[in-house]
Amino acid sequence: MFTWSLAARNLKRRKLRTALTASGIVVGISMMLILLSLVSGMEVQARHMVRALGGADITVSNSTSFRGGVGGGGFFGALPSPSTLDASILDVVGGIPGVYAVSPQFSFSGSINGRRVTVYGVVPSLYEVVTSGLNIVEGRFLAEDSGGEIVLGKALMELLNLTLGQTVSLSVGQEGVERNFTIVGVFETGMLFQEYAAYITLSDAQDITGERGSVTQILVKCEDPSVVSDVASIISSTVPGVRVITPTAVLQQANQMLNTLTMFFATIGLVALFAGSFGVINTMIMSVTERTREIGVLKAIGAKSRDIMKVFLAESFLIGLIGGGVGVAVGSVLAYIFPMLTSGLLSTGFSPFGMRNPFSSGRATQTFMFATPTITPTNIAICFSLGALVGVLAGLYPAWRASRMKPVEALRHV
Amino acid sequence: MSKTIVRAISLSKVYRRGKVNVTALNNVNLQVLSGEIIGIMGPSGSGKTTLLNLIGGLDKPTSGKIFVDGVDITALGEKDLADYRLRKVGFVFQFYNLIPTLTALENVEIPMALAGVLKKERRERALNLLKMVGLEDRADHKPDELSGGEQQRVAIARALANNPSIVLADEPTGDLDSKSALALMSLIKDLNKRNGQTFIIVTHDPIVAERCTKIYTIRDGRIEMA
Numbered sequence: 001m002f003t004w005s006l007a008a009r010n011l012k013r014r015k016l017r018t019a020l021t022a023s024g025i026v027v028g029i030s031m032m033l034i035l036l037s038l039v040s041g042m043e044v045q046a047r048h049m050v051r052a053l054g055g056a057d058i059t060v061s062n063s064t065s066f067r068g069g070v071g072g073g074g075f076f077g078a079l080p081s082p083s084t085l086d087a088s089i090l091d092v093v094g095g096i097p098g099v100y101a102v103s104p105q106f107s108f109s110g111s112i113n114g115r116r117v118t119v120y121g122v123v124p125s126l127y128e129v130v131t132s133g134l135n136i137v138e139g140r141f142l143a144e145d146s147g148g149e150i151v152l153g154k155a156l157m158e159l160l161n162l163t164l165g166q167t168v169s170l171s172v173g174q175e176g177v178e179r180n181f182t183i184v185g186v187f188e189t190g191m192l193f194q195e196y197a198a199y200i201t202l203s204d205a206q207d208i209t210g211e212r213g214s215v216t217q218i219l220v221k222c223e224d225p226s227v228v229s230d231v232a233s234i235i236s237s238t239v240p241g242v243r244v245i246t247p248t249a250v251l252q253q254a255n256q257m258l259n260t261l262t263m264f265f266a267t268i269g270l271v272a273l274f275a276g277s278f279g280v281i282n283t284m285i286m287s288v289t290e291r292t293r294e295i296g297v298l299k300a301i302g303a304k305s306r307d308i309m310k311v312f313l314a315e316s317f318l319i320g321l322i323g324g325g326v327g328v329a330v331g332s333v334l335a336y337i338f339p340m341l342t343s344g345l346l347s348t349g350f351s352p353f354g355m356r357n358p359f360s361s362g363r364a365t366q367t368f369m370f371a372t373p374t375i376t377p378t379n380i381a382i383c384f385s386l387g388a389l390v391g392v393l394a395g396l397y398p399a400w401r402a403s404r405m406k407p408v409e410a411l412r413h414v
Numbered sequence: 415m416s417k418t419i420v421r422a423i424s425l426s427k428v429y430r431r432g433k434v435n436v437t438a439l440n441n442v443n444l445q446v447l448s449g450e451i452i453g454i455m456g457p458s459g460s461g462k463t464t465l466l467n468l469i470g471g472l473d474k475p476t477s478g479k480i481f482v483d484g485v486d487i488t489a490l491g492e493k494d495l496a497d498y499r500l501r502k503v504g505f506v507f508q509f510y511n512l513i514p515t516l517t518a519l520e521n522v523e524i525p526m527a528l529a530g531v532l533k534k535e536r537r538e539r540a541l542n543l544l545k546m547v548g549l550e551d552r553a554d555h556k557p558d559e560l561s562g563g564e565q566q567r568v569a570i571a572r573a574l575a576n577n578p579s580i581v582l583a584d585e586p587t588g589d590l591d592s593k594s595a596l597a598l599m600s601l602i603k604d605l606n607k608r609n610g611q612t613f614i615i616v617t618h619d620p621i622v623a624e625r626c627t628k629i630y631t632i633r634d635g636r637i638e639m640a
Binding site: 002005006009010013293294297298299300301302303304305307406407408411 | 467470472473492493496497499500501504505507511513514515516520523524525527528529572573576
């Protein structure tokens with residue numbers, strides 16, 4: 001149809017104007033794509049984190065989060081050691097209907113070869129049942145009742161330049177209680193900061209900290225995912241002084257936050273697009289005025305108002321399409337560069353610290369905020385069609401004006 | 415005996431210029447037979463173009479009726495009027511008014527595209543029309559690559575695209591040298607003889623006037639046979 005060739009050739013004839021007009025849309029669309037990709041990146045990361053939370057349905061810990069003194073978690077090291085629970089709670093929790101298995105855990109802040117890490121003492125068999133185990137990439141997980149064995153995160157291994165089978169010294173507190181452990185396995189989570197951690201057996205952990213008979217967390221696996229929230233509320237109402245965390249609830253919370261962020265970012269992008277659309281309106285009105293005579297001729301030779309409308313709508317649609325296309329391209333490049341731009345900020349966020357619940361720490365949130373943008377086909381489709389849509393909407397009024405022109409008057413126009 | 419193709423009955427057109435009413439046409443009656451070449455002459459501002467615009471359905475009279483092939487076009491709505499312009503009449507303007515971004519061939523194709531003729535057929539017909547006006551080798555040229563005479567011939571090809579029964583031309587030779595004007599007029603005569611199209615030509619040009627079958631003169635909004 002001649003509608004398209006007319007529209008396309010007019011844009012080609014005024015290349016600079018077309019480019020400048022489209023660039024208004026490019027700014028909005030590329031911004032939109034970066035922001036949406038950032039949110040997608042956060043979503044991916046949130047899912048990773050929750051998976052890395054250990055796979056337990058419920059985590060029970062002391063409601064007064066941290067012990068003073070012991071471990072003395074530094075600002076750049078591991079978290080302060082958590083408060084303990086009496087191991088007898090284990091039986092109480094294990095006896096609640098709907099609970100499939102419980103796994104005690106003793107976590108504390110220690111240092112390996114002088115490097116602060118979070119150390120988890122677990123009962124290997126129970127830990128594997130409840131959490132479905134660590135992702136071991138080298139060697140094996142701790143043997144039952146082994147003693148003297150340690151499993152380290154891949155990032156930590158690389159940081160300390162360690163190899164499987166080597167002996168490392170683990171110390172706790174300023175007094176310097178120290179013991180040697182043999183590295184039997186290496187795990188990977190994909191989340192760097194979660195790999196600055198070590199796993200030893202529960203009894204070793206209790207020995208080295210002198211806290212026999214107590215645990216810091218109880219990991220719970222339920223018989224069915226549907227009973228998780230019920231079990232969680234039973235635990236918090238029947239066991240005094242505990243805090244109950246359900247990763248699914250955390251994920252829900254994270255999703256809620258992400259939705260809010262998406263809305264916020266989308267609003268920013270839309271405002272930019274809105275501003276860009278005025279450029280399109282302006283250009284189209286100019287184009288209509290310039291071509292008044294052409295409109296008159298087209299009407300004289302039989303074009304209906306609808307035909308004129310189509311020509312100008314096609315033109316602004318093409319501007320939107322160009323703006324959307326270039327915007328997606330520019331946005332993709334910027335989203336790709338984005339992590340490099342923020343890497344300086346991230347280097348502090350990536351300092352070795354390990355934690356089990358990344359959502360309770362400000363530092364983790366920071367890492368979370370600087371997520372790597374993830375460009376999904378949906379994001380591209382949204383941004384591209386948004387560009388085209390803005391083009392059409394911005395063209396409506398100028399096209400309507402063009403279509404309403406009286407042929408005789410339009411023909412008289414010089 | 416040819417049949418009547420255009421009949422204008424007590425046609426008046428009054429423009430409002432600010433607070434003053436200007437009478438462009440005053441009670442004009444006109445009858446055009448099918449196959450005639452009508453020349454309309456008169457001083458500028460006498461209402462020639464207004465009459466042409468009214469017959470062409472570009473404007474509406476203040477009073478009076480215009481019957482084309484028995485249909486009162488003054489009673490048509492905007493859409494039907496557009497359709498009338500598309501199929502029944504062809505326009506030729508003084509300054510050619512080709513679409514500058516389109517080639518000669520595409521310019522001729524526009525009315526057919528508007529009428530919904532399929533691409534292949536309209537290509538073929540447009541080429542034939544360009545051949546008819548002697549410009550088949552200029553088909554892919556843009557208007558600014560053509561001379562005035564060539565542009566006007568493309569405009570005539572465009573006016574004939576949907577095979578209209580009437581071609582309305584407003585000073586078609588006004589911007590042409592006498593040689594091009596002569597060539598254009600012999601083309602019009604030729605087309606008229608071959609296809610039987612009716613031409614109504616507003617002109618000052620004696621070259622045109624000499625070749626019309628009938629001449630009318632408009633003066634102060636009133637028409638008279640010359």
